[in-house]
Amino acid sequence: MTNFRDLRWQTSAALVVAGLILYVPANILPVMTMTVTGDVEPLTILGGVQELYDSGLWPIAGVVFIASIVVPFFKLACLSWLLLMHGSPALRRERTVMRRIVHTIGSWSMIDVFLLAILTAVGQLGILASVRAEAGGLFFVAVLLCTLFASEVYESRMIWHEQDPSAA
Amino acid sequence: MRHIRGKKEWITCPECRSTCRDRPLSPDQELRCGRCGVSVKRYPDPRSLQRAWALSVAGLILLVLANVQPVLIFDVSGNTQANFVVSGVFNLFSQGYTVVALLVFFCAIAAPAIHLAAACYVLSACCLGQRLPYLTKALRIVERLEQWNLVPVYAVATLVAVVKLDMLGKVEWQLGAIWLVALALCSFLTTRALDVQLVEDRLERLSP
Numbered sequence: 001m002t003n004f005r006d007l008r009w010q011t012s013a014a015l016v017v018a019g020l021i022l023y024v025p026a027n028i029l030p031v032m033t034m035t036v037t038g039d040v041e042p043l044t045i046l047g048g049v050q051e052l053y054d055s056g057l058w059p060i061a062g063v064v065f066i067a068s069i070v071v072p073f074f075k076l077a078c079l080s081w082l083l084l085m086h087g088s089p090a091l092r093r094e095r096t097v098m099r100r101i102v103h104t105i106g107s108w109s110m111i112d113v114f115l116l117a118i119l120t121a122v123g124q125l126g127i128l129a130s131v132r133a134e135a136g137g138l139f140f141v142a143v144l145l146c147t148l149f150a151s152e153v154y155e156s157r158m159i160w161h162e163q164d165p166s167a168a
Numbered sequence: 169m170r171h172i173r174g175k176k177e178w179i180t181c182p183e184c185r186s187t188c189r190d191r192p193l194s195p196d197q198e199l200r201c202g203r204c205g206v207s208v209k210r211y212p213d214p215r216s217l218q219r220a221w222a223l224s225v226a227g228l229i230l231l232v233l234a235n236v237q238p239v240l241i242f243d244v245s246g247n248t249q250a251n252f253v254v255s256g257v258f259n260l261f262s263q264g265y266t267v268v269a270l271l272v273f274f275c276a277i278a279a280p281a282i283h284l285a286a287a288c289y290v291l292s293a294c295c296l297g298q299r300l301p302y303l304t305k306a307l308r309i310v311e312r313l314e315q316w317n318l319v320p321v322y323a324v325a326t327l328v329a330v331v332k333l334d335m336l337g338k339v340e341w342q343l344g345a346i347w348l349v350a351l352a353l354c355s356f357l358t359t360r361a362l363d364v365q366l367v368e369d370r371l372e373r374l375s376p
Contacts, residue, residue: 034336048332051332052328052331052332055331055335057331060327060328060331063324063328064328092204093203093204093205096183096184096204096205096206097205100183100206103315106315107315107316107318108321110275110318110321111321111324111325111328112325113268113271113272114256114275114276114318114321114322114325115325115328115329116256116260116268117256117257117259117260117272117276118251118256118325118326118329119329119332119333120256120259120260121251121255121256121258121259122240122242122249122251122255122329122333124249124259129242129244129336129337132263133260133263133265133268137265137268138265138267138268141267141268141271145271156184156204157183157184157185159184160184160186160203160204
């Protein structure tokens with residue numbers, strides 16, 4: 001029985017699995033290379049956070065760490081949980097709240113993409129200071145889009161959808 | 169979404185699609201869905217729409233200003249570089265990261281513009297009592313693009329970028345940064361003040 005709702009579940013699940021796979025290269029590969037007065041330095045997302053922390057700006061390092069590392073993982077974990085619980089009558093209210101949270105905080109991961117855009121735009125001063133985007137950014141954007149669309153496809157009403165007993 | 173069933177009025181919960189019975193509210197009350205607990209209806213304050221209208225108009229003006237003026241100027245031993253909101257898009261594009269460039273363009277420029285323009289269009293129809301074409305379509309656009317209006321996130325990202333750049337050279341704030349922050353505030357407050365339920369009621373009353 002492949003009805004409309006099952007297809008939505010499958011699409012969402014596929015996006016979450018893709019997101020989980022892409023999460024690994026997004027965090028391992030460098031997002032950008034900074035060249036400052038001749039020194040070439042590739043930076044991963046975690047490396048960028050480390051650099052901010054080392055310069056003593058731990059509140060800003062915390063914001064970037066939460067927005068770009070914790071939030072994507074939290075989203076993927078929550079969405080997997082929601083999808084696995086699909087159809088079960090337990091904790092429906094909590095699941096609805098959880099889905100709302102995932103949906104609202106999701107866009108804050110864009111902070112890293114914007115940061116990349118601003119830094120590449122400013123770092124055009126040749127050998128003095130230049131910033132180049134690297135492949136990690138692409139994977140990061142892919143994870144982001146996967147989670148955003150997964151939470152969009154899996155609507156709250158599907159949490160509350162009663163399984164048709166005659167179909168079983 | 170509101171429909172009459174028998175004599176009582178019912179509202180569909182926007183989250184879980186269950187039906188809740190409508191009843192009049194006093195200013196500090198809100199109606200919550202009995203099943204999932206989400207707020208279904210707020211007190212229909214007619215002034216809230218005017219507020220949202222004013223905020224969306226202000227947002228549109230600020231959007232133009234924020235995109236026309238540079239946000240900051242970066243200076244490394246005498247060499248300067250002005251930075252606009254679009255420059256990031258152009259540079260990512262020229263470095264071959266088309267997808268990333270498009271996403272940044274959509275979330276930081278296109279979506280906020282369309283979102284605010286659609287909100288302004290719908291709200292002006294509500295506040296002036298004028299029937300304009302495609303009002304329900306515009307309202308759907310407002311609802312859909314609300315989560316893609318990421319100007320507040322962009323404003324925070326600018327702050328982080330400045331902190332990073334400060335280690336490399338001198339950063340000078342420009343007027344564009346003020347417009348950007350104001351625009352972030354305006355778009356946030358517009359989405360807060362815009363009561364979709366109330367707008368739908370108004371639009372229904374407008375149609376013959």
